[in-house]
Amino acid sequence: MYKTLTCLLVLLIILKLQTAHAQSTNPPERCGFKPKSHSEEFEKWMQAKKQLQKHQRNTSNNSIYRIPVVVHIIHDGEDEGKGLNLSDETIKTLIKNVNDDFRRKSGTRGHNTHPSGVDTQIEFHLAQISPEGLPTTGIRRIDYNKLLDSLGREGIEGYRTAGYWNPEQYFNIWFSRFSRGFLGRAEFPETDLPGIPQPTEKIEEDGIFINSTYFMEGEEGPYGLGRTLTHEIGHFLGLLHVWGIKSNCENDDYCDDTPLVSGPHGSCSGSTPLACNGEPAMIENYMDYSDDACMNIFTKDQMVRMRTVLEHSPRRKTLTTSPGLIRSDIGANTVKTYPNPALETLNVEFGLNVLGLSHEWILYNLQGQIIQRFTFVAKHQMVFNLPLVASKVLILKIQGPALNTTQKIMIGN
Numbered sequence: 001m002y003k004t005l006t007c008l009l010v011l012l013i014i015l016k017l018q019t020a021h022a023q024s025t026n027p028p029e030r031c032g033f034k035p036k037s038h039s040e041e042f043e044k045w046m047q048a049k050k051q052l053q054k055h056q057r058n059t060s061n062n063s064i065y066r067i068p069v070v071v072h073i074i075h076d077g078e079d080e081g082k083g084l085n086l087s088d089e090t091i092k093t094l095i096k097n098v099n100d101d102f103r104r105k106s107g108t109r110g111h112n113t114h115p116s117g118v119d120t121q122i123e124f125h126l127a128q129i130s131p132e133g134l135p136t137t138g139i140r141r142i143d144y145n146k147l148l149d150s151l152g153r154e155g156i157e158g159y160r161t162a163g164y165w166n167p168e169q170y171f172n173i174w175f176s177r178f179s180r181g182f183l184g185r186a187e188f189p190e191t192d193l194p195g196i197p198q199p200t201e202k203i204e205e206d207g208i209f210i211n212s213t214y215f216m217e218g219e220e221g222p223y224g225l226g227r228t229l230t231h232e233i234g235h236f237l238g239l240l241h242v243w244g245i246k247s248n249c250e251n252d253d254y255c256d257d258t259p260l261v262s263g264p265h266g267s268c269s270g271s272t273p274l275a276c277n278g279e280p281a282m283i284e285n286y287m288d289y290s291d292d293a294c295m296n297i298f299t300k301d302q303m304v305r306m307r308t309v310l311e312h313s314p315r316r317k318t319l320t321t322s323p324g325l326i327r328s329d330i331g332a333n334t335v336k337t338y339p340n341p342a343l344e345t346l347n348v349e350f351g352l353n354v355l356g357l358s359h360e361w362i363l364y365n366l367q368g369q370i371i372q373r374f375t376f377v378a379k380h381q382m383v384f385n386l387p388l389v390a391s392k393v394l395i396l397k398i399q400g401p402a403l404n405t406t407q408k409i410m411i412g413n
């Protein structure tokens with residue numbers, strides 16, 4: 001009897017300790033965004049650019065921006081799809097969810113009926129063309145253990161080691177482990193103001209960092225839906241947290257349609273907390289710290305900030321015209337040549353299916369004589385030198401395994 005009681009007592013103590021442990025486990029800090037990345041100069045610059053746009057009535061305001069993404073998965077040598085080596089499917093699902101959120105797509109979790117909620121008309125697509133002009137999946141896999149010049153295993157050091165693609169043409173997203181518990185971290189955009197850090201700085205960190213551990217196989221929980229990406233991309237495009245720089249009611253996020261709050265909210269359960277002015281806080285905003293499941297709003301003012309950054313900020317505005325994505329006017333098995341007439345050089349853009357393949361270039365005059373002939377490997381965007389000839393018209397033949405085209409090239413002004 002005494003022994004049984006002792007066992008029960010020990011069991012009760014163990015259970016009590018476990019409960020205490022569960023209660024003391026703090027949720028991870030959602031975001032490693034540092035307010036010092038942001039500045040008053042940035043806000044003055046933002047105001048000036050928004051005013052400029054109102055005056056110019058820029059027609060591009062309605063266009064859909066398509067941003068090429070390169071994902072760098074830094075893993076520990078696991079097989080693809082295991083542990084930190086997230087599968088292609090997981091990455092594609094996360095990118096889809098981001099687009100559902102940014103486009104407020106109906107029938108998805110990103111849809112809302114809030115009067116301030118908008119479709120930002122910004123999309124993110126895995127890159128189709130690598131910096132070398134060749135086809136790519138837009139996903140790089142880096143075995144940390146095989147890196148020679150490793151600066152450190154985790155966090156910023158980890159992704160510096162893993163490398164990047166030119167951030168003027170690609171939006172870099174690094175997935176890795178982050179021991180300090182952050183779900184993600186973003187680099188804030190720069191201005192082109194004199195005296196402010198210029199975009200040559202921090203080039204190797206310009207993008208967002210995502211903690212992979214929340215997306216590994218079998219992982220479920222409040223952060224598994226990928227809203228960390230939506231939130232960090234918001235910072236990358238110039239958004240602040242809904243409570244501004246400091247947690248008090250004196251500081252704003254410079255968006256009039258997100259009610260001012262004193263600090264982050266971390267859960268969707270219970271009654272809706274109040275904003276500083278007494279109205280309900282917008283805990284559904286992607287720039288709060290709420291659980292993934294209850295976030296689904298970008299507001300109009302937030303959209304304007306992000307689009308202003310994409311239209312004017314160095315290393316952001318070039319993303320919208322990047323050669324990392326094939327434009328819709330080039331067929332997969334076709335070429336596009338320009339200008340016409342040409343002078344000394346001819347630009348040639350090749351469709352996706354013929355990239356990396358060997359092709360023959362033959363240039364004839366109108367008498368049928370060959371005046372230039374060579375072979376080359378097709379890349380997405382190429383420039384060819386034209387020979388000096390008296391002819392005003394030349395015939396260009398490009399042929400390869402999946403392409404056979406003949407075009408008339410005009411020479412001169």
Ligand SMILES: [Zn+2]
Binds near residue numbers: 030031
């Ligand atoms: Zn944040």
